[in-house]
Amino acid sequence: xxxxxxxxxxxxxxxxxxxxxxxxxxxxxxxxxxxxxxxxxxxxxxxxxxxxxxxxxxxxxxxxxxxxxxxxxxxxxxxxxxxxxxxxxxxxxxxxxxxxxxxxxxxxxxxxxx
Amino acid sequence: xxxxxxxxxxxxxxxxxxxxxxxxxxxxxxxxxxxxxxxxxxxxxxxxxxxxxxxxxxxxxxxxxxxxxxxxxxxxxxxxxxxxxxxxxxxxxxxxxxxxxxxxxxxxxxxxx
Numbered sequence: 001x002x003x004x005x006x007x008x009x010x011x012x013x014x015x016x017x018x019x020x021x022x023x024x025x026x027x028x029x030x031x032x033x034x035x036x037x038x039x040x041x042x043x044x045x046x047x048x049x050x051x052x053x054x055x056x057x058x059x060x061x062x063x064x065x066x067x068x069x070x071x072x073x074x075x076x077x078x079x080x081x082x083x084x085x086x087x088x089x090x091x092x093x094x095x096x097x098x099x100x101x102x103x104x105x106x107x108x109x110x111x112x113x114x
Numbered sequence: 115x116x117x118x119x120x121x122x123x124x125x126x127x128x129x130x131x132x133x134x135x136x137x138x139x140x141x142x143x144x145x146x147x148x149x150x151x152x153x154x155x156x157x158x159x160x161x162x163x164x165x166x167x168x169x170x171x172x173x174x175x176x177x178x179x180x181x182x183x184x185x186x187x188x189x190x191x192x193x194x195x196x197x198x199x200x201x202x203x204x205x206x207x208x209x210x211x212x213x214x215x216x217x218x219x220x221x222x223x224x225x226x227x
Contacts, residue, residue: 004156005202006156032212032213036218041216041220042220042221043202043204043219043220043221044157044206044216044218045214045218046215049213049215051213089156089157092153093212094211095212098210098212099145099160099162099164099170099212100145100147100208100210100214100216101147101159101160101172101218102147102149102157102206102213103159103173104149104157104158105156105157106154106155106156109158
Protein backbone atom coordinates (compact mmCIF):
# COMPACT_ATOMS: atom_id res chain seq x y z
CA UNK A 1 0.00 0.00 0.00
CA UNK A 2 0.88 3.66 -0.09
CA UNK A 3 3.14 5.02 2.62
CA UNK A 4 5.28 8.01 3.57
CA UNK A 5 8.51 7.95 5.56
CA UNK A 6 10.08 11.02 7.11
CA UNK A 7 13.40 11.48 8.80
CA UNK A 8 13.40 11.04 12.53
CA UNK A 9 13.28 14.10 14.71
CA UNK A 10 13.55 16.22 16.61
CA UNK A 11 15.75 18.49 14.55
CA UNK A 12 17.42 21.35 16.41
CA UNK A 13 19.03 24.18 14.45
CA UNK A 14 20.39 27.62 15.13
CA UNK A 15 18.70 30.60 13.53
CA UNK A 16 19.80 31.18 9.89
CA UNK A 17 20.93 27.56 9.47
CA UNK A 18 20.01 25.50 6.41
CA UNK A 19 17.16 23.05 6.84
CA UNK A 20 16.52 19.73 5.12
CA UNK A 21 13.80 17.33 6.18
CA UNK A 22 13.83 14.13 4.18
CA UNK A 23 10.66 12.51 2.90
CA UNK A 24 10.30 9.42 0.74
CA UNK A 25 7.15 7.72 -0.39
CA UNK A 26 5.79 4.46 -1.75
CA UNK A 27 2.78 4.67 -4.01
CA UNK A 28 1.05 3.02 -6.90
CA UNK A 29 0.50 5.47 -9.69
CA UNK A 30 1.39 9.14 -9.39
CA UNK A 31 0.26 10.72 -6.16
CA UNK A 32 0.17 14.40 -5.30
CA UNK A 33 2.64 15.34 -2.57
CA UNK A 34 2.25 17.85 0.26
CA UNK A 35 4.05 19.38 3.20
CA UNK A 36 1.87 20.45 6.11
CA UNK A 37 3.04 22.38 9.18
CA UNK A 38 1.59 22.26 12.68
CA UNK A 39 2.39 25.08 15.09
CA UNK A 40 1.98 24.38 18.81
CA UNK A 41 -1.63 23.95 19.86
CA UNK A 42 -2.97 24.33 16.34
CA UNK A 43 -4.25 22.23 13.47
CA UNK A 44 -2.28 21.52 10.31
CA UNK A 45 -1.77 24.10 7.58
CA UNK A 46 -0.70 23.43 4.03
CA UNK A 47 2.86 24.66 3.49
CA UNK A 48 3.38 23.61 -0.13
CA UNK A 49 2.41 20.97 -2.66
CA UNK A 50 3.44 19.39 -5.97
CA UNK A 51 1.13 17.44 -8.22
CA UNK A 52 3.46 15.88 -10.80
CA UNK A 53 7.04 14.78 -11.29
CA UNK A 54 9.66 17.56 -11.31
CA UNK A 55 7.20 20.12 -9.94
CA UNK A 56 8.65 22.37 -7.28
CA UNK A 57 6.40 23.61 -4.53
CA UNK A 58 7.43 26.72 -2.62
CA UNK A 59 6.06 28.96 0.10
CA UNK A 60 7.49 31.21 2.85
CA UNK A 61 11.07 30.37 1.79
CA UNK A 62 10.45 26.61 1.93
CA UNK A 63 10.86 24.46 -1.18
CA UNK A 64 10.38 20.83 -2.15
CA UNK A 65 10.77 19.10 -5.52
CA UNK A 66 8.75 16.05 -6.57
CA UNK A 67 11.41 13.48 -7.57
CA UNK A 68 9.80 10.47 -9.19
CA UNK A 69 13.09 8.67 -9.83
CA UNK A 70 14.01 8.68 -6.14
CA UNK A 71 10.40 8.76 -4.83
CA UNK A 72 11.30 11.71 -2.65
CA UNK A 73 9.93 15.13 -1.67
CA UNK A 74 12.52 16.64 0.65
CA UNK A 75 11.72 19.94 2.36
CA UNK A 76 14.40 22.66 2.35
CA UNK A 77 14.84 26.19 3.60
CA UNK A 78 17.96 28.25 3.22
CA UNK A 79 17.77 30.18 6.48
CA UNK A 80 15.43 29.15 9.28
CA UNK A 81 13.93 31.47 11.86
CA UNK A 82 12.76 30.86 15.40
CA UNK A 83 9.21 31.25 14.11
CA UNK A 84 9.70 28.14 11.93
CA UNK A 85 9.71 25.95 15.04
CA UNK A 86 6.88 23.50 14.46
CA UNK A 87 6.06 19.93 13.44
CA UNK A 88 6.33 19.25 9.71
CA UNK A 89 4.37 16.48 8.00
CA UNK A 90 4.97 15.06 4.56
CA UNK A 91 1.86 13.58 2.97
CA UNK A 92 0.60 12.06 -0.24
CA UNK A 93 -2.84 12.09 -1.72
CA UNK A 94 -4.11 8.82 -3.05
CA UNK A 95 -5.49 9.60 -6.52
CA UNK A 96 -7.82 6.58 -6.55
CA UNK A 97 -11.43 7.75 -6.53
CA UNK A 98 -10.47 11.42 -6.25
CA UNK A 99 -11.30 11.36 -2.55
CA UNK A 100 -8.46 13.55 -1.31
CA UNK A 101 -7.52 11.06 1.39
CA UNK A 102 -4.12 11.90 2.81
CA UNK A 103 -1.43 9.49 3.98
CA UNK A 104 0.99 11.17 6.38
CA UNK A 105 4.51 10.55 7.50
CA UNK A 106 5.15 10.46 11.21
CA UNK A 107 6.09 14.11 11.45
CA UNK A 108 9.39 15.85 12.18
CA UNK A 109 9.69 18.33 15.03
CA UNK A 110 11.87 21.32 14.24
CA UNK A 111 13.22 23.53 17.00
CA UNK A 112 15.11 26.66 15.99
CA UNK A 113 17.20 28.35 18.65
CA UNK A 114 18.13 32.06 18.58
CA UNK B 115 -8.92 30.92 7.89
CA UNK B 116 -11.27 28.18 6.74
CA UNK B 117 -14.38 27.97 8.86
CA UNK B 118 -14.00 24.71 10.72
CA UNK B 119 -15.07 24.28 14.30
CA UNK B 120 -14.47 21.17 16.34
CA UNK B 121 -16.27 20.50 19.59
CA UNK B 122 -15.47 19.79 22.28
CA UNK B 123 -11.82 20.87 22.25
CA UNK B 124 -10.98 18.72 25.24
CA UNK B 125 -12.75 15.76 26.78
CA UNK B 126 -12.02 13.19 29.43
CA UNK B 127 -14.26 10.14 29.45
CA UNK B 128 -14.40 6.75 31.06
CA UNK B 129 -13.74 3.44 29.38
CA UNK B 130 -16.87 1.93 27.92
CA UNK B 131 -18.83 5.15 27.50
CA UNK B 132 -19.97 6.44 24.10
CA UNK B 133 -18.44 9.70 22.89
CA UNK B 134 -19.38 11.93 19.98
CA UNK B 135 -17.12 14.56 18.48
CA UNK B 136 -18.52 17.20 16.18
CA UNK B 137 -17.03 18.96 13.18
CA UNK B 138 -18.85 21.95 11.75
CA UNK B 139 -17.83 23.79 8.58
CA UNK B 140 -19.06 27.01 7.01
CA UNK B 141 -17.26 26.56 3.66
CA UNK B 142 -19.78 24.27 1.96
CA UNK B 143 -16.95 21.88 1.05
CA UNK B 144 -17.96 18.47 -0.25
CA UNK B 145 -15.32 16.32 1.44
CA UNK B 146 -14.87 15.95 5.18
CA UNK B 147 -12.42 13.74 7.06
CA UNK B 148 -11.63 12.55 10.55
CA UNK B 149 -7.99 11.82 11.43
CA UNK B 150 -6.33 10.85 14.65
CA UNK B 151 -2.84 12.01 15.60
CA UNK B 152 -0.59 9.82 17.72
CA UNK B 153 3.15 10.10 18.45
CA UNK B 154 5.20 8.15 15.95
CA UNK B 155 2.26 7.67 13.60
CA UNK B 156 1.57 11.10 12.21
CA UNK B 157 -2.08 11.43 11.28
CA UNK B 158 -4.17 8.44 10.24
CA UNK B 159 -7.53 8.54 8.51
CA UNK B 160 -10.48 7.16 10.48
CA UNK B 161 -13.45 7.88 8.19
CA UNK B 162 -14.31 10.33 5.48
CA UNK B 163 -17.36 11.68 3.71
CA UNK B 164 -17.83 12.65 0.07
CA UNK B 165 -21.33 14.04 0.46
CA UNK B 166 -24.40 14.06 2.66
CA UNK B 167 -25.00 10.52 3.90
CA UNK B 168 -22.02 9.29 1.84
CA UNK B 169 -19.22 8.00 4.04
CA UNK B 170 -16.46 5.44 3.86
CA UNK B 171 -13.86 3.85 6.09
CA UNK B 172 -10.27 4.91 6.44
CA UNK B 173 -7.18 3.16 7.68
CA UNK B 174 -8.14 2.94 11.38
CA UNK B 175 -11.94 2.76 11.44
CA UNK B 176 -12.47 -0.06 13.97
CA UNK B 177 -14.41 1.18 17.00
CA UNK B 178 -15.57 4.37 15.25
CA UNK B 179 -18.67 5.35 13.31
CA UNK B 180 -19.58 8.57 11.53
CA UNK B 181 -22.62 10.38 10.27
CA UNK B 182 -23.22 13.29 7.95
CA UNK B 183 -26.84 14.39 7.74
CA UNK B 184 -26.02 17.93 6.59
CA UNK B 185 -23.25 19.33 4.42
CA UNK B 186 -21.85 21.34 7.30
CA UNK B 187 -21.72 18.70 10.05
CA UNK B 188 -19.66 15.52 10.34
CA UNK B 189 -19.94 13.55 13.56
CA UNK B 190 -17.47 10.98 14.86
CA UNK B 191 -18.75 8.50 17.44
CA UNK B 192 -16.75 6.16 19.61
CA UNK B 193 -19.30 3.50 20.40
CA UNK B 194 -17.57 2.30 23.56
CA UNK B 195 -14.42 4.25 24.32
CA UNK B 196 -11.19 2.39 25.08
CA UNK B 197 -7.85 3.65 26.35
CA UNK B 198 -6.33 3.00 22.91
CA UNK B 199 -8.60 5.73 21.56
CA UNK B 200 -6.90 8.36 23.68
CA UNK B 201 -5.62 10.68 20.99
CA UNK B 202 -5.94 14.06 19.33
CA UNK B 203 -8.66 14.04 16.69
CA UNK B 204 -8.62 16.36 13.71
CA UNK B 205 -11.38 17.15 11.29
CA UNK B 206 -10.44 18.31 7.80
CA UNK B 207 -12.38 19.58 4.80
CA UNK B 208 -11.62 19.75 1.11
CA UNK B 209 -13.49 21.30 -1.77
CA UNK B 210 -12.66 18.89 -4.55
CA UNK B 211 -10.68 15.99 -3.12
CA UNK B 212 -7.62 15.16 -5.19
CA UNK B 213 -4.92 17.84 -5.59
CA UNK B 214 -6.74 20.38 -3.50
CA UNK B 215 -5.75 21.73 -0.14
CA UNK B 216 -7.27 20.17 2.96
CA UNK B 217 -8.10 22.59 5.77
CA UNK B 218 -7.85 21.32 9.32
CA UNK B 219 -9.68 22.14 12.50
CA UNK B 220 -7.84 22.87 15.73
CA UNK B 221 -8.30 19.38 17.08
CA UNK B 222 -10.02 17.64 19.97
CA UNK B 223 -7.90 16.13 22.70
CA UNK B 224 -9.68 13.03 23.99
CA UNK B 225 -8.51 11.13 27.06
CA UNK B 226 -10.10 7.81 27.94
CA UNK B 227 -9.48 6.79 31.55
